[in-house]
Amino acid sequence: MRTHFCGLIDEAMIGRTVTLCGWTDVARNLGGVCFIDLRDHEGIVQVTVEPDNAPVFEVAASLGYEDVLQVEGVVRARQSVNDKIRTGKVEIIATRIEVLNKAEPLPFHAHENAGEEIRLKYRYLDLRTPDMQRKQRTRIKLVQALRRWLDARDFQDIETPILTKATPEGARDFLVPARMHPGEFYALPQSPQLFKQILMVAGFDRYYQIARCFRDEALRADRQLEFTQLDMEFAFVRERDVQDTVEGMIRDIFKEVMDVQLDAQFPRMTWAEAMRRYGSDKPDLRIDLELVDVAELVKASEFAVFTAAAGDPDGRVAALRIPGGASLSRKQIDEYAAHAAKFGAKGLAYVKLGENGEISSPIAKFFSEEAFAALLRHVGAGNGDIVFFGAGGYNKVSDFMGALRLKAGKDFNLVRDGWAPLWVTDFPMFEWDEEAQRYVALHHPFTAPAVDDIADLRANARTAVSRGYDMVLNGNEIGGGSIRIHRPEMQSAVFELLGIGAEEAEAKFGFLLDALKYGAPPHGGIAFGIDRIAALMAGTESIRDVIPFPKTTTAQCLMTGAPSPIPDEQLAEVHIRVREKAQP
Known part of the structure; x- marks a missing residue:
């Protein structure tokens, strides 16, 4: 039924007669000329129908989305090049168009941002799209x-x-x-x-x-x-x-x-190192953020949540420093706490350091000034940063702090391009x-x-x-x-x-x-x-x-x-x- 695939037509075929089969991706009737974007699994090529071929022009003017066509025509150099498609330097001047099957009005269109539910119901239409x-x-x-x-x-x-x-x-x-x-x-x-x-x-x-x-x-x-x-x-x-x-x-x-x-x-x-540094047994190494254990530095604090976890052989107190994180609003901090809660956190302590070194934290009052300064030095916190703290059982803290690390990496554009096996x-x-x-x-x-x-x-x-x-x-x-x-x-x-x-x-x-x-x-x-x-x-x-x-x-x-x-x-x-x- 065809001599070539739509998406493989190129300049070497100029002057040749070809027969193509595919679907109408777009049909445009501009009055004096009709343009059809014909699509198959290899790609799209533009078909041009000129008005002097009245029978073919009449067929082209009646086409709708996803109609199934057989097109015969001559390959010609395209006057307006389209660099976005592989066949953008050529077009097909149609000499014959046969409608092999008419498509009813579609439940969604390939160029729409349709919801996943309707795409899955009509999966065969979804799979026709170039991206799928x-x-x-x-x-x-x-x-x-x-x-x-x-x-x-x-x-x-x-x-x-x-x-x-x-x-x-x-x-x-x-x-x-x-x-x-x-x-x-x-x-x-x-x-x-x-x-x-x-x-x-x-x-x-x-x-x-x-x-x-x-x-x-x-x-x-x-x-x-x-x-x-x-x-x-x-x-x-x-x-x-x-x-x-x-x-x-x-x-x-x-x-x-x-x-x-x-x-x-x-x-x-090792698994133990991955959990300690990244809170995950499948760490994304494109993100440089790491967890820091601070149990030894918070044992003497008056914050019961910290001291209980620090004194538990199976407990953990971990910190995550986010550079530039002091820009987070209180609402955004609450969103981070809600995210951590999905992974088992019962609460999320934090310290914000303003651009001029001012401290905003609900836990600072539980530490001496010297101990709090030592804690911030240990995690490497500087002006403009925010530090989140998690405390509890070792695995649970690792899970929710690891989840925070991934969220922060995406939110603050800290995920490097490339591949990290x-x-x-x-x-x-x-x-x-x-x-x-x-x-x-x-x-x-x-x-x-x-x-x-x-x-x-x-x-x-x-x-x-x-x-x-x-x-x-x-x-x-x-x-x-x-x-x-x-x-x-x-x-x-x-x-x-x-x-x-x-x-x-x-x-x-x-x-x-x-x-x-x-x-x-x-x-x-x-x-x-x-x-x-x-x-x-x-x-x-x-x-x-x-x-x-x-x-x-x-x-x-x-x-x-x-x-x-x-x-x-x-x-x-x-x-x-x-x-x-x-x-x-």
Whole structure:
């Protein structure tokens, strides 16, 4: 139906007859001449219809937005060059136009700033827009480049099951009733974790998969119910073997897809250092602001909130200096306090230093003049700055002060351009869940501890360090992995520390424990979030922009109407009955 794509017409084709197909992006009838911006997935070209061709002119004058056309014409040099488009030096003088399909009036127009809800309902129209085409094609190029890189290095692309066994760790599983086994269920995989470990036991050495994963959890800008990850596993490796390989992959991929040269070697930082300096296990290193611990300087103050946290072995008092922050009004300071509250803060103390050194602070009265001056010197505060203070449990203070750091970085234009990759290593093996009164795995229960001695791990579970590692880019965790447990005795001990008894471990993970008994090699791996990397490359904050058909934050597909009720007869086939909703 066509000889060329619209967006690829150039000066080398001047004088040639071409046939194009596409959508009417814009149609302008100026009386003496008609102009049509014809669009396909490669871009836009201007079609000119002159009045001496009456039949074609009549068709052109009747066109509306998104009508589907076939256009035949001659390529000519354009008199008024348009530098904003790739084809801006040429135009098509139409000799024939056929309307292949008329479009009804649109629910929204591509050139409007339509709301996300209507864009998702009519996703096919949204995806036609040049910006969404660019974002989707960035994702496509990313996946193609990853496959080429891995295939060239003898990684083996192996598919693992989608219908699998429910596990008790991590997010909620999506469950699928098993029609042939009444009362029993499959689960959709949260990741291929156990299967890829078993592939190492099976001797496949280097595995990868572009894997679809499913987690029944709350949605947000960087999280979906179903997502795609690059899953990788290596046999006979230590941490650095995995890290060096995938670091080279990410560096090469960014060069190929974006022509961006990342650092020759990514910096490394322990989890403890990242939390201490940045209040985050995925710090954005483009922002130079850092947290400063001040517990020792506030112990003698009369401010009970500070002294209580400073005297608590698990407490923290941290300060964040914002250069030029004294310009914040009281209303804006309250907005910062409200932002910190979203991350667990019960209050936010501050000190403002005016341009002439005058101090405005609700906590200054709790310090001697000398102690207060020493505190300000310690955090490096100067005239025109504001210093925020957080006090409480170590992790909670780190969380909300880290969130303030990111907000301040954006508000005060302190985020440098460019790319800042980072490895975060030496994560805690466990964290204590107060509500459940037990340990939970910080990564997952198959991550190896840094110690090989089981007695040592049991005795020091609270402070145990894992062999986990994350790759961070511009404040986003894009990949997470670890060296795995390969001895059944250690795996059983970790299950025990996580409150998973021998009987439950056998019921849930017996197949893994059995596999580890029969010569499991030391192994490790990593998984990269395709959606997150594509979003970063495309320059968007929401992964929904790089997923063709995403769910909303309320876990719905507005285009198809999913999820939807199922007829009773169909439910009966899978031995399911829906309970009526409880009345409030």
